[in-house]
Amino acid sequence: MIAAMWDRLRLFNIGELLAHRGRTLLSMVVMGVSAGLLVAVFSISGSITGSVDKLTRSLGGDAVLEITGVTDAGFDQALLQQIRSTTGVGTAVPMVRQGIGSGESRALLIGADASIAQLGNDLGGSLDAQAGKLLTAANGVLVGSAMGHHEGDRVRFGAVDTTVVGVIDAETSAKVNGGHIVIATLPVAQKIADHTGKLDSVQILAAPGADVDALRSALTGVVAGRAVVADPDLRSAQAGGSVQLVRYSTLASSAAALIVSAFLIYNAMSMAVAQRRPMLSLLRAIGGRRMPMVLGLLVEAALLGLIGGLVGSVVGIFMGRVSIGRLPAAIVQSVESRTEYMVPGYAIPVALAACVLASVAAAAIAARQVYKVAPIEALAPVGTSSADAVKPLLRWAALAAGLAAIVAGVFIANADIGRLSLAAISTSIAGAVLVCFAATGPIVRVIGAVSRLFGAPGALGATTVERAPRRVWATAMTVMIGVTAVVAMGNASRDMVDAAGSTFEGLGRTDVFVSATAMEQFPTGPILPADLKDKLRAVPGVEDAGAAQMAFATLGRGRVMLQGYEGGVARSSALEGTTEADLARMARGEGVVISRDVARQLDVSVGSTLQLPTPTGIHDVTVLRVVPYFSAIAGIVVLDLDILRQWYQRSGETIIGVDFVPGADPDVVLAAVRAAVPAEFQVETGASALAAISGSIRQGSSISAAILWIVVLVATVALLNTLMLSVLERRRELGVLRAMGTSRRFLLRSVLAEAAGIGFVGAALGLVVGSGVHYLATVALGNAISIDIAYRPSPLLLIYAVVALALALLGSIPPAVRAARLPIVEAIALD
Structure with a gap:
């Protein structure tokens, strides 16, 4: 049985794939593109979360719980004794975990005591061998092999001069932050991080027989909001939030590519059926059963999807590696670990499964066109077969399902469900395709009418269109989806970038910003020198200098960005429109301003009481305002600067805004400001900071935009396949026309007229649906990133549609040339 099935596949299916290498290659390439896009998207998000998860496991070892600081300021070391004395705690390992340096020199500082050996983590063996060296020199440190230092080097980390007493071997250090690590004793690490008397983390090993849930509750009571008690995977979950928007938007574009690929496979299988019709008819006439034929075609399609998906997955791995380098700096810098490129284990299987399922589903529809007819009917052209006719019940069902999907898309888009709102895009496009399926007849007739506008050649092309309505409809939908994706997502991305940029317009009104890191990375540290603000105020030409501070903090299981401001110089755009009464309440610690996504996540609104966990305990505040704010990485909680300093024990500021005296020469004052600021800190004008942030946002959407144009190229291949199928089906007819004296030019124009009808109608539908x-x-998108995005139809909408149509029509050239060059004798001899 198995041998017979293999022989049948080898003779009638695999042999045909090899005989028509061009079509097979095109189908596999398009499926490969879809698989590559999916693998790349999964790899982007997987690299961010995977890097954090790898670091967490490398340091946490066997820990069942982790107590972390609410912010990077950590929590009071005095809590350690209370934690260790809690019933159920076997071992509590204190740690300092702080990022030091920036850019390529960015590393993770780890400080711990001797109890770290009990965690059984990746550093255990190396630390046991070299731990004694840390006590042999003042301020001694161990460094990872990737740091480029050698034993005996004197290196300055933070404000401390240290001595490298050992280098961790490459195999071990590569497991922890890619080897970019600095390890010191707890007191030395606290000095380097300026964390005297503070801890960032306590890893908890449970006592034998202890219940972890009960232990979590007990520890939560002990820390009383001054720290966060969570499972070790909390850091990974928070890191995943920073890349969700990129993941969802690129997945939506990749899904469009996969849908277009399915239509292409449908056309490819229809082409295969058309070429094999004489053989299939003969097999049916001599008693061949339908099921083996159908299964053969489905297996053939599955092979196309599988092989194309495998090759595409390999390409996708490299695409993802390139894309990681194009992520906005704010996303990369917002996570604790250095981002290592890694492909999640599920990425390739999911991509392969999607390609195979799409191929098999498309082939099943194509198989129905011929295999579910009588043997004598299979000899007729596809367009005259009853399998090509759409039953009225099916049309009405498609119409109802399509309208329901469109209504669901409208509801999902308007529902305040955060990033899940993006599902409205694919839902509404799917609904539009179903409605168009119900209207297959009218669409095909319009395509024929457009073709007839091109005279006698167009009339010939129109008759071909009307004889194969299913295939023509599928191609028109391919063009429609390509145009829809470019028009809709291209314009929506532009509107999003404009709206997101307006969130930060307040930056442009400040003359100069001083920070430790570039403004597009959201400066959350290090803290600037205490006397820097006064120095800047003394610079000639400076009218005033105002301080601000940003810090990531844990709120619930999510992460928010705390923002504190003083005066009018460094004030956030989130505070624009806030009344003086509300500002006074913020100054007294009675209220905060939060972004929409934070309000949604915590289910609070204006007037609600919000509990803020801080290193000084839990503080009850009133939600004064809920504001739109670009929350691609994290939502915001805005406090008064002095309150932030007191509650979160973060003295100083991370940003200083400087205003110039009206009429002063900006270049002269800027030069004086630069001279007053230490070289290691950033000095940016407000205009350049605004441009950098807007550019970073635009960079984040560029990956999705590139995918959309790939979708258009896939539509081009689909049109080429459809028209080539048209030529193959009419070889005898075209040969007879040539024998009767019809010119090559006439036949070429007829194929081009058919292409024009499909392309123009598909593009017009795409323009309407895309709008x-x-x-x-x-x-x-507004609900996904918590800002108000204005719908702005643009003349670019028409340009996008025209360019997409032009690319699609390029696919008509090869089959038109083939029709014109068809040998007369060979065509007539067919059949």
Whole structure:
């Protein structure tokens, strides 16, 4: 049985794939593109979360719980004794975990005591061998092999001059932050991080027989909001939030590519059926059963999807590696670990499964066109077969399902469900395709009418269109989806970038910003020198200098960005429109301003009481305002600067805003400011900071934009396949026309007229559907990133559609040339 099935596949299916290498290669390439896009998207998000998870496991070892600081300021070391005395705690390992340096020199500082050996983590063996060296020199440190230092080197970390007493071997250090680590005793690490008397983390090993849930509750009571008690995977979950928007938007574009690929496989399988019709008809006539034929075609399609997916997955791995380098700096810098490129274990299997399922589903529809007819009917052209006719019940069902999907898309887009709102985009496009399926007849007739506008050649092309409505509809939908994706997502992304940039317009009104890191990375540290603000105020031409501070903090299981401001110089745009009464309440610690996503996550609104965990305990505050704010990485909680300093024990500031005296020469004052600021700190004008942040946002959307144009190229291949199928089906007809004296030019124009009908109608539908989806996308994106995005139809909408149509019509050239060059004798001899 198995041998017979293999022989049948080898003779009738695999042999045909090898005989028509061009079509097979095109189908596999398109499926490969879809697989590559999916693998790349999964790899981008997987690299961020995977790097954090790898670091957490490398340091945490066998720990069942971790107590972390609410912010990077950590928590009071005095809590350690209370934690260790809690019932159920076997071992409590204190740690300092702080990022030091920036850019390529960015590393993780780890400080611990001798109890770290009990964790059984990746550093255990190396530390046991070299731990004694840390006590042999003042301020001694161990460094990872990737740091480029050697034993005996004197290196300055933070404000401390240290001595490298050992280098951790490459195999061990590579497991922890890619080897970019600095390890010191707890007191030395606290000096380097300026964390005297503070801890960042306590890893908890449970006592034998202890219940972890009960232990978590007990520890939560002990820390009383001054720290966070959580499972070790909390850091990974928070890191995943920073890349969710990129992941969702690129997945939406990749899904469009996969849908277009499915239509292409449908056309490829229809082409295969058309070429094999004489053989299949003969097999049916001599008693061949339908099921083996159908299964053979499905296996053939599965092979196309599988092989194309495998090759595409390999390409996707490299695409993902390139894309990681294009992520906005704010995303990369917002996580604790250095981002190492890694492909999640599920990425390739999911991509392969998607490609195979799409191929098999498309082939099943194509198989129905011929295999579910009588043997004598299979000899007729596809367009005259009853399998090509759509039953009225199916049309009405498709119409109802399509309208329901569109209504669901509108509801999802307007529902305040955060990033899940982006599902409205794919839902509404799917609904539009179903409605168009119900309207297959009218669409095909319009395509024929457009073709007839091109005279006698167009009339010939129109008859071909009307004889194969299913295939023509599928191609028109391919063009429609390509145009829809570019028009809708291209314009929505532009609107999003404009709206996100307006969130930060307040930056442009400040003349100069001074910070430890570039402004587009959200400066959350290190703290600037205590006397720097006064120095800047004394610079000639400076009218005033105001301080601000940003810090990531844990709120619930999520992460928010705390923002504290003083005066009017460094004030956030989130505070614009806030009344003086509300500002006074903020100054007294009675209220905060939060972004929409934080309000959604915590289910609070204006007037609600919000409990803020801080190193000084839990503070109850009132939500004064809920504001739109670009929250691609984290939502915001805005406090008065002095309150932030007191509650979160973060003295100083991370940003200083400087205003110039009206009429002063900006270049002269800027030069004086630069001279007053230490070289290791950043000095940026407000205009350049605004441009950098806007550019970073635009960079984040560029990956999705690139995928959209790939979708258009896939649509081009689909049109080429459809028209090539048209030529193959009409070889005898075209040969007879040539024998009767029809010119090559006439046949070429007839194929081009057919292409024009399909392309123009598909593009027009794409323009209409794309405009509607563009509106839904702006609403959905607004809910996803918690800002108001204005729907702005642009003349670029028409340009996008025309360019997409032009690319699609390029696919008509090869089959048109083939029709014109068809040998007369060979064509007539067919059949």
